[in-house]
Amino acid sequence: MSALERLSRIRDVRPWGGERSDIVLDGDRIAAIVPHEVHGAPALEEPAPDGHPRGRSLDGRGLLALPSIVNAHAHVDKSWMGLPWQSYGGEGGTDGRIRHERARRDELGIPSVERTAAVLDAHVRQGTTALRTHVDVDLGIGLSGIEAVREAVGAYDGAVEATIVAFPQDGVLRRPGVLDLLDQAAAAGADHVGGLDPASIDRDPVGQLDGIFAIAERHGVGIDIHLHDAADLGAFQIELIVERTARLGLAGRVNVAHGFAVAQLPDARRRDLLQSMGELGITMTTVAPLRLPQLPLAELDAAGVGLGFGTDGIRDLWSPYGTGDTLGIAWQFARASSIVRDDDLHRVMEVATRSAAPLVGREVHDLVPGARADIVLVDAEHAMDALVRVPPRLAVVGGGRLLHEAHALTARSGREG
Template sequence: MNWLKNVRLETSETIDKYGRIQTMTEIFNLEIDSNGRIAKIIPSRDSPSDQNSFDAKGKLALPAFSDLHNHLDKTYLSLQWKASRPAKNLEERLAMEAEELVALAETIEQRADAMIQKHLSNGVNHIRTHVNIDPFIGLENLYGIKRALDKHQDYLSYDIVAFPQHGLLKHPEMPDLLRAALQQGATMLGALDPGGIDKDIENSLQMTMDLAKEFNVSVDMHLHDRGQLGYYTMRHWLKIVDEQDFKGKTSFSHAFGLAGISTGKQQLFAKQLKAHDVSILTTIPISINSQLIPIDCLTESGVFVGIGCDGFYDSWSPYVSGDVLEKVREFCEYTGKKTERELRESLKYVTKGITPLTSEGVYQWPKVGDEASFVLLDASCSAEAVARVSQTQSRTLINRGNIYLNN
């Protein structure tokens, strides 16, 4: 494809007679070069002479989406329906999962492929997936996940996190299993609740740091521990980061400990996270008993926040749709966001921080030289796309000029 024709782009904003902000759009033609980047942006009335084109037919272009917290190895997609089994607590759930993932191992590539295709159809061109590495499954899931991801390399990029779902210290073989995973295709190191699961915060965190530095990889740490336990864990990790010169290589996934501390502490700690260049990657809880972490406070302090689906349709929950745009809508609904700017700005949580307009309504994306990666969808603007997201909404992913048409 040399040209993307008749694509709707957000250009500015205006205020109507009621004082309500409205997003303005226009139709353009975009030339895509051989490297998958934008070479020209011209008004649609200026028809390109090259016939190798794709007609967007007036659909809105948004930055391609990212799912920054996923578990491709756990989904039931492509298998017969089954609901989740009840579990009394996290440890019981993990024990059930250990048994189940062994039984599911033979369908790992099939199930992961089904989830990847669902993401591509929804407009996702980057997936960060955690893959269980443990004494029960070994590296089998890693191999299957990598095969599934590599089949779609024209349409997406990925991170694979070697994830010790059953703890780092509880099984003596875990450090060597994680080393093997990082040698065999995992691109990042995971960690899980050094307090709640490993029961030894200091040693668990230090071993995680030792492994990360051994392989020069970043760390994505699942932290479900709430209140002071989770808060202490994060503060202690930042202390180790300072001691080991590891700034800019940490993500805290979930970080539920942030929800159980005072507003003042949240604001102070958000500044520390920013100073250490720590990302927060989370999902939006469904249960009304689950507190949402202070995403707005983190964002105001300049902390990068990304939203993912976590697992969807797996042993943990049958409900999650697997649509990151729906997660953004849920976030806006839970936090009372209703205005054009609030809805429009929230898109950044699934676009790696990119939005078509600045917070003041000034054009900033796409520009000549940018990667030609878009989601095309039926909406008048990004605020409508967020607020009125629908599972039946037709979307087309374009990744570096490659059109994904399997939807």
């Protein structure tokens, strides 16, 4: 990847739909947000104090500026994006998809740096510069998937950041040796260890969770567990997760991905379960699945349970769908949840951006001084308009560097400059 263009200022934008402003950058940080003043044609470069150029000034021409879209549940290691079309095959269900993926991934060169780079490029063009990605760890590939993801992310030289979950897609206890691999991954710097349907995949929820939580406690890493099991079975496993989080002092370090069961429980039991999760800082992530009830955002907020959106896998052996657009997932969640009021629409946009900061290891992810300069520009009136229309991302900035600039923004600048 060629050197990324550093910016010193993003001129004439409307942060969160507010007044027209300039966002002043200092390296990878937002230094200040100041009122926009018209000074004629924008300068291509602004001088540093020593008189040398330090970065281009990007003219936003009054566009809406938002923090970049956070993808809190991705699988960037296992896509066939960039290859010829792959027809859907194999059996349905979680275990059927696992078997099909294991049968074909070697012939498709998965995982690889090239496939991962293609997926990351798709995410970046859709406005994502910070993501949490699950990376398969199993007896067939060992830790090679994590190595490929790190290399592909490293090509952005810090402009894109990825939090890595060592993910046992093929099960934990049913494949002897996987717990050791997860332990090695955590020791080697993975941010989280994952789990998968402890009851229905390993058929030993206590054993799988005890093994995963022991690794997290030993290495000081987080936990992120895929939980597809429905209703009472799913809720039972969340209760086991809550118990271990409290007993081992892992508050604020545990996430439940999918968690369909939460939306399928009677009101009183759901309220009690969410309350216990919120007290321990247990978060949730969703890919807003079709044909299933959505997680109840207002109830999660009331209980203090953080939520993030993710794309899941895109164009992989599980499904041919996906563009890398997490804003599209937020739209899907809002539409499927019948969210229509301004405050609620705005809240969904917060979930897609600044509220997801902890899920990617950040204290702040917002358009405020001191925050990392991860910014997306869209042609929209305000955040609610951006959510319901899902407009193209016209410019994407990661760590103060220009990652994507659409022709539409260049043409707009040419017409209006």
